[in-house]
Amino acid sequence: MNSDRSGWKSNIGFLLAAIGSAIGLGNVWRFSYMSFEYGGGAFLIPYLVALVVAGLPIMILEYGIGHWQKGSAPLSLARIDHRFEWLGWWMPVVAMMGIMLYYSVIIGWCVNYFCYSFTLAWGKDPEGFFFKQFLELSDSASHLGGLRVPIVFSTLLVWISCWAICFRDISHGIEKTSIVFMPILFVLTIIMVAWSVSLDGAGNAIINHYLHADWNKINLFASDPAKAKAAGEVWAAAFGQIFFTLSLGFGIMITYASYLPDKTDIVKNALVTSIVNCLYSFIAGFAVFGIVGFMAKSQGVPFDQAIKSGPQLAFVVYPKAISLLPGMNSIFGVIFFLMLILAGLTSGVSLIEAFACAVTDKFGLSRRKVVSILCGAGFAGSLIFTSRAGLYLLDIADHFITNYGLVCGGALECIVIGWVLKARILRSHINRHGTRLPAVWDFFIRFSTPAILVFLFSLTINDDLSKNYGGYHTDQLILFGGGWMLICLLLALALAFAPWKAGKLVRRHEPEEDELLV
Numbered sequence: 336m337n338s339d340r341s342g343w344k345s346n347i348g349f350l351l352a353a354i355g356s357a358i359g360l361g362n363v364w365r366f367s368y369m370s371f372e373y374g375g376g377a378f379l380i381p382y383l384v385a386l387v388v389a390g391l392p393i394m395i396l397e398y399g400i401g402h403w404q405k406g407s408a409p410l411s412l413a414r415i416d417h418r419f420e421w422l423g424w425w426m427p428v429v430a431m432m433g434i435m436l437y438y439s440v441i442i443g444w445c446v447n448y449f450c451y452s453f454t455l456a457w458g459k460d461p462e463g464f465f466f467k468q469f470l471e472l473s474d475s476a477s478h479l480g481g482l483r484v485p486i487v488f489s490t491l492l493v494w495i496s497c498w499a500i501c502f503r504d505i506s507h508g509i510e511k512t513s514i515v516f517m518p519i520l521f522v523l524t525i526i527m528v529a530w531s532v533s534l535d536g537a538g539n540a541i542i543n544h545y546l547h548a549d550w551n552k553i554n555l556f557a558s559d560p561a562k563a564k565a566a567g568e569v570w571a572a573a574f575g576q577i578f579f580t581l582s583l584g585f586g587i588m589i590t591y592a593s594y595l596p597d598k599t600d601i602v603k604n605a606l607v608t609s610i611v612n613c614l615y616s617f618i619a620g621f622a623v624f625g626i627v628g629f630m631a632k633s634q635g636v637p638f639d640q641a642i643k644s645g646p647q648l649a650f651v652v653y654p655k656a657i658s659l660l661p662g663m664n665s666i667f668g669v670i671f672f673l674m675l676i677l678a679g680l681t682s683g684v685s686l687i688e689a690f691a692c693a694v695t696d697k698f699g700l701s702r703r704k705v706v707s708i709l710c711g712a713g714f715a716g717s718l719i720f721t722s723r724a725g726l727y728l729l730d731i732a733d734h735f736i737t738n739y740g741l742v743c744g745g746a747l748e749c750i751v752i753g754w755v756l757k758a759r760i761l762r763s764h765i766n767r768h769g770t771r772l773p774a775v776w777d778f779f780i781r782f783s784t785p786a787i788l789v790f791l792f793s794l795t796i797n798d799d800l801s802k803n804y805g806g807y808h809t810d811q812l813i814l815f816g817g818g819w820m821l822i823c824l825l826l827a828l829a830l831a832f833a834p835w836k837a838g839k840l841v842r843r844h845e846p847e848e849d850e851l852l853v
């Protein structure tokens with residue numbers, strides 16, 4: 336079956352591609368900022384707990400499904416139970432429409448800033464440069480204000496690069512690219528870390544703000560209810576970050592694992608992917624804290640006023656710090672933005688692959704045709720984020736997709752596999768080769784992981800209903816957040832109801848009860 340399906344040339348190629356998907360823009364700025372905000376070294380505790388009780392079990396689940404059913408998310412889920420094909424579509428649709436459309440624009444910004452680094456074009460006021468000259472940010476999310484031409488060009492370049500990578504089959508495209516890009520990314524990161532920690536003021540910032548643990552911030556049992564509630568938010572954020580950083584809930588890992596050979600150690604691969612990803616975030620944090628510490632010291636401002644959240648960390652704080660460096664400023668900027676471009680591209684192609692593979696699986700179209708149409712349409716779709724309101728729109732889309740779309744996808748995946756299929760059937764498949772998966776995994780998939788995700792979901796809904804996210808107007812949130820999600824859902828349903836090309840939906844062997852290795 337599926338002998339036409341090409342595959343990874345080597346396990347290391349697969350691992351580098353999966354790690355490439357996991358390591359993205361979020362590892363560099365999202366993790367560092369969260370550590371700072373949520374208790375420094377103490378944040379590692381909820382982060383690691385989230386990794387063990389949700390991240391790893393779902394990573395193994397996704398690898399297991401893809402490897403067992405040898406298909407993209409919709410094909411695999413349809414083979415398991417056709418009633419859940421829509422869920423298989425929901426995940427890659429959210430990946431493509433929900434994330435990639437704006438993720439490509441942020442990689443585009445990195446391309447612009449990579450060029451600006453050569454001349455330190457942001458000058459003395461990087462904040463004014465970013466918002467007023469570069470984005471020309473409009474006054475509200477509903478006021479698009481036309482497209483920003485430099486961003487349109489860089490975004491086009493990003494889509495062309497992704498197209499060139501995804502166009503070829505998996506081993507010649509994504510695998511080869513990852514084998515080249517990922518080692519370069521690791522080397523650049525090590526250079527950045529070594530350089531940053533040697534700067535004046537870096538050591539203090541790292542010790543006092545990054546590694547120093549503020550245990551109160553994670554204490555769920557604090558006697559003061561307000562403190563306990565705040566600690567709850569920290570735990571929720573840690574789970575959200577683990578999901579996002581491991582690229583779970585998009586069907587990406589299902590798709591990547593579908594190209595693996597029969598004899599594969601799934602558990603080991605999942606462990607390596609997750610550990611390398613999280614270690615990368617931790618190490619990259621030294622570079623971020625080092626340089627922000629240096630900047631704070633040279634400007635004589637407290638550290639907590641120097642650091643900023645989200646994109647501002649990369650596009651305002653970093654440029655500011657780069658300009659202050661005693662020498663070789665340009666190289667520092669060039670390396671930093673190149674790092675982001677490489678990390679972003681290897682994540683971007685995985686988002687496209689999850690959707691492209693799903694379409695080729697179902698409709699039997701050629702990969703080249705699907706990827707070309709998808710990248711063309713994707714570029715057109717991302718234009719809205721290159722408008723002068725782009726920053727607002729991507730902030731809203733990101734909030735809804737990561738907090739609702741992803742968490743829903745992950746929870747439903749657990750419920751379908753845990754309850755409808757029965758987790759132990761999948762476990763018995765996973766246990767056919769390599770490291771054995773203990774029975775406690777069933778418990779995670781059936782009970783704890785979905786329960787935690789549902790709890791997270793309710794926390795965010797509660798929060799969003801009590802105050803408008805980011806201070807946006809209600810109609811803007813409904814239109815750009817809720818509306819976006821609704822379009823994704825409708826598209827997923829339409830694709831699920833479309834007929835399969837003959838011969839594509841053949842079920843794979845399901846182990847009999849007495850074959851189960853439980």
Ligand code: PHE
Pocket residue numbers: 356357358359360361362430434579580581582583585587682683685686
């Ligand atoms: N994991 C990537 C990051 O941390 C982002 C991403 C999410 C990529 C989902 C692909 C899918 O930045």
